Amino acid sequence: MLDAERDVQARLGDRPLDFDSLLAISNIYRAAAEVRRRAEREVLADYGLSFGGFTILWVLWVWDEMETARLAEECGLAKGTLTGMLTTLEKQGLITRQRVPSDKRRMLVDLTPEGTDTIDEVFPKFNAFESAMTNGLSSPDKQELARLLRLVITNANT
Amino acid sequence: MLDAERDVQARLGDRPLDFDSLLAISNIYRAAAEVRRRAEREVLADYGLSFGGFTILWVLWVWDEMETARLAEECGLAKGTLTGMLTTLEKQGLITRQRVPSDKRRMLVDLTPEGTDTIDEVFPKFNAFESAMTNGLSSPDKQELARLLRLVITNANT
DNA sequence: CCGGAATAGTTTGGTACCAAACGATTCCAA
DNA sequence: TTGGAATCGTTTGGTACCAAACTATTCCGG
Incomplete structure (x- = not known):
């Protein structure tokens, strides 16, 4: 990932780059899209939802x-x-x-x-799917993830 | 949020409920949708993107x-x-x-x-918007958020 | 009362998005 | 060398989704 950061920074010259925010936000979008697609295919399609x-x-x-x-x-x-x-x-x-x-x-x-x-x-079934999607995250991890996302949601709504 | 948990658990009887995963996943989706909408309105619309x-x-x-x-x-x-x-x-x-x-x-x-x-x-402008959306998160917070989301993305792709 | 402002939901017009089916091209094995 | 399998991008058919304009109803100040 640092390759990309270097490349982006090169394009920006000496303009500032907030790479931490970039990765946080872009991963939100990516995760949402992947989870959504998989949920529709594997859980919801059977019910036409x-x-x-x-x-x-x-x-x-x-x-x-x-x-x-x-x-x-x-x-x-x-x-x-x-x-x-x-x-x-x-x-x-x-x-x-x-x-x-x-x-x-x-x-x-x-x-x-x-x-x-x-x-x-x-x-x-959906909740079991959610569990599977958070495999590898501890319970505190999940709570922390939810907390950080709520902060983002708050920012997006103000 | 605990009200909802109690209500959901009541509907489920004694079937198991993974509420941590539920909140983590549903907040991903919500955050993505809100951020996307706001980005399109406030940053991208001017460029027709x-x-x-x-x-x-x-x-x-x-x-x-x-x-x-x-x-x-x-x-x-x-x-x-x-x-x-x-x-x-x-x-x-x-x-x-x-x-x-x-x-x-x-x-x-x-x-x-x-x-x-x-x-x-x-x-x-987009990167500045991303910074604004992660207002209130420290740099380690953002990195942790990205890390946890990457785990979810990996799960969704396997 | 009555007419304009506010409010709830629907319609409209347009893009984004997916999965699956489809052509065109390339690859490979007999 | 040739015909079937694999691969690439496009097309098709359909839903989801938004913002803005619109319709119907209610509210409120004079």
């Missing part, structure tokens, strides 16, 4: 029915994106949408029984 | 001309995806493609002078 679709089901499973706006926030998705994905999940019979009677702008999303069955079955 | 497009330019800048297959590997993209993105970058006048004369299956990709100028200008 995308990574995002799984996340939606999982959030609903943990927190019960939820309004679209909050669901988008919890899943880290733009609200327009969520609309499309909810339509997909609805077609699959995994979730329902219903207007809030007292405020017809709002929409309440909930799992159907089929949705609950699905996440019931998928989640343990 | 996507996150992936920037990565391609950067890899070519550091390693010079490269064949498509290796470029896809370096960028962590499927080769079909790369074809489309190279077409975009080619239209923007930032890269060129030429067949390898000795093996007409292969394609050599390189930066144009405009591409070089662009990445020359964008990279320092």
Whole structure:
């Protein structure tokens, strides 16, 4: 990796280079993409779920029915994106949408029984997959990884 | 976060739950998405570049001309995806493609002078953005973050 | 009340991204 | 030397994803 650093620094002349930050950030992206691809192929494909679709089901499973706006926030998705994905999940019979009677702008999303069955079955497999992806990391390692990432997330949100 | 853990564990009954791995992996994904979105909005949009497009330019800048297959590997993209993105970058006048004369299956990709100028200008801004995203992390923190992520990447690739 | 501002979700237009199928080229073994 | 296997990039078909514009509803100040 130091080869690359030398090459990059050479291109930059005497402009500064923060290589530690570069490696930290680029590895976040790389890790996310690889993990996502593998999860979709090895765990989620059998259930016709995308990574995002799984996340939606999982959030609903943990927190019960939820309004679209909050669901988008919890899943880290733009609200327009969520609309499309909810339509997909609805077609699959995994979730329902219903207007809030007292405020017809709002929409309440909930799992159907089929949705609950699905996440019931998928989640343990997904969690085992997560364990496999963190093989070689001790429990404190994982906690430290999560902590450092939360700092990055905070920075990205301010 | 412990609320969620209790709720999830309740849903699982006495099935095992690896919450450390769950938090580590889910934060990778969340951090990647937030960082990507912000980079595209605040740094790359001015140059008409996507996150992936920037990565391609950067890899070519550091390693010079490269064949498509290796470029896809370096960028962590499927080769079909790369074809489309190279077409975009080619239209923007930032890269060129030429067949390898000795093996007409292969394609050599390189930066144009405009591409070089662009990445020359964008990279320092991007690196400053990376620094900002790792604000609050010490240098050893960043190195530790990169190390832990590399372990995850290795797991995802085996 | 009533009309403009705020808010919730959807639509629109566009790129990015993947896996799998496909052509073109090269390699190799009989 | 020749025909099948391997390899490279592209095409295809489909979802995910974003930002911005739009629609419907609610809220609020006069």
